[in-house]
Amino acid sequence: MSVLVKRTAVAVVAAAVTAALLSGIAVGAPAQAEDDPVRVAAVEDDVMGCEKGDSFNRAAADRLVAGSVSIGPYPAVRIPTDGNLNWAINPYRHPSWEVRYRTLRWLRPLILGVADPTVDAVTRARYRAFVENVVRDFLRDNPRTGKKPLRFTWDAGTAVSLRASFLLCARDALGGTAWLDRAITEHGRFLHGRWAGAWNHGTMEAITLYRIGCRTKDSAFRREGRARLVRSFSADQPLGPVLDAQGATNEQSVGYADYQHQLWNEAIRLLKDGGDPVPAVLRKRVAKLPEFLTAATQPDGTLVQLGDTYADPAESAAGTTLEYAVSRGQSGPRPTKRVWVYQRGYVFGHSGWGERRPFEQESFYSLRFGAPRQVHGHVDHTAFTYFARGIPMLVDSGHTGYKADAQRAFLQSAAAHNVLEVVGVKQRDVTTKLTRKVVRGNWQTFGLTDRSYGFPRTRNVLVAQGPDIALVYDRTAARGKKRTFRQLWHLGADMTVTRKAKGVAVATPKGGADARLWMIPVALGGARPRTAVVTGRTSPRQGWVSDHELTRRPAPVVTMTRRATAARMLTVFVPTSSTAVVRTAVRNVGKGAKVLTVTVDGTARRFRIGAQGTLTRL
Helix, strand or coil: EEEEECCCCCCCCCCCCCCCCCCCCCCCCCCCCHHHCCCCCCEEEEECCCCCCCCEEEHHHHHHHHHEEECCCCCCCEEECCCCCCCCCCCCCCHHHHHHHHHHHHHHHHHHHHHEEEEEEEEHHHHHHHHHHHHHHHHHCCCCCCCCCCCCCCCCCHHHHHHHHHHHHHHHCCCCCCCHHHHHHHHHHHHHHHCCCCCCHHHHHHHHHHHHHHCCCCHHHHHHHHHHHHHHCCCCCCCCCCCCCCEECCCCHHHHHHHHHHHHHHHHHHHHCCCCCCCCHHHHHCCCHHHHHHHHHCCCCCCCCCCCCCCCCCCCCCCHHHHHHHHHCCCCCCCCCCCEEEEEEEEECCCCCCCCCCCCCEEEEECCEECCCCCCCCCCCCEEEEEEEEEEEECCCCCCCCCCCHHHHHHCCHHCCEEEEEEECCCCCEEEEEEEECCCCCEEEEEEECCCCCCCEEEEEEEEECHHHHHHEEEECCCCCCEEEEEEEEEECEEEECCHHHEEEEECCCCCCEEEEEEEEEECCCCCEEEEECCCEEECCCCCECCCCCCCEECEEEEEEECCCCCCCEEEEEEEEECEEEEEEEEEEEEEEEEEEEEEEEEEEEEECCCCEEEEEE
């Protein structure tokens, strides 16, 4: 399928996004993730600007010169072959397509063809002419001094940075020309005059400004590019340092930690190639990123989807534990830790790394807490995810891209996460504190608390290994009137749910894997929570997951609801084989404490529930 787009008068085509994109972050306010409509993989560039590692694709290049442009996951678009393009088009009304189109990087297959000595001279000349015509047309139609620039031309530093990177590469392949050198310098002047700050946009912009300075021998560009890289680690940045002392980013997204890892390794290499010193703080903090990504990698080798994150593996780092995690134990040094707690709001736990059971059969969990949402974060405080028996059991609903539509709004909201909600009460975006941490060899427990609904909300979580069992206990302060409290438990799209007696729900994978997830509400006094299942609802939106850009699939959400003056809701999760039987029982042991017994196929495990909600394995 392709879309034919004829050249029309230059005009901004209406897009679905209502906010200005790539416009930077307001100091003191959370950045909206729509500000980042594209993540361009950071790969090794030389100081001249050309990316290394890509190979020439003859078919892709020939399609381009024939007038067929393919950008990301979108169907191909037809363009004129004479280089006279309409730069205002946005056929899919999507910011990701729009920014990629106007940063010119879709021309890269032709640049690779021009630079490939195995391509015949006639074909290389045809590729070169096409690139020159398109780039000249863009620069002519979109001057930096234009009064009403199209979005992603001269309105934001990151789009300019991405396009400048392409122009540097084009110059490397096409050779020096006065018009191209002027264009690169114009991009440098724009970047020199503004900076997005200490997050991935600012990192990209600083790298590109430094690269332009090296290529054009402009010491001001080069000096300011390096200064911004260094400044990104300062504690006085509005969003905090781009990486903290533990190697966690300020973007509240596991996927963007992977991206920053790539960007900052590129920055280090560029500084070294340019002969400039690499500050110790930069080296030390970047070196901690592989461990963070190791901790956030599930037993199937993919990153857990926290914040704006796709269900993909991290970019491997040879010789680090990240190589081991991404390769699922096939290469690299084995991690020596199993549990990590990051001050920027993450808990990651692993049952092991393939020592006593197959790597893919290990279990994994995550918890979120910390500062209010910013940049690529979601409203996911207290959210719990759980991976066991080879499959994601409890999941984050994911990420589908940056178009400001109903799915994007849902995925960012608390409703898309495994949390306790208070129905009918507006939730506030507040700090959630980690109040308890106990880490033992075969179990761990954590306490989280906040006032997101205007009164104390506390979640205690205990995760045990051998066998795998998880307990989640939600409590709120007592209020004068009754409210409706609801726990949300999101499952993958490939799971089906069977409801059993006493509110028990059992989730089973459709593919026939030998796995089940028992979800058992435990009565602690008062009425037992009501269990229901929601899948693919559109109003209000619930029961959808997104693994990748533009994807959305209906998926079951188990809800456990109770109406009371305060929440006291304990749910037990037990991943088992498809034939196992699970039972629970509770008894009082005095002073408000109880003992919970979880029996799996006749074997009992016991846990203590403290009067204040703390959880302990006995």
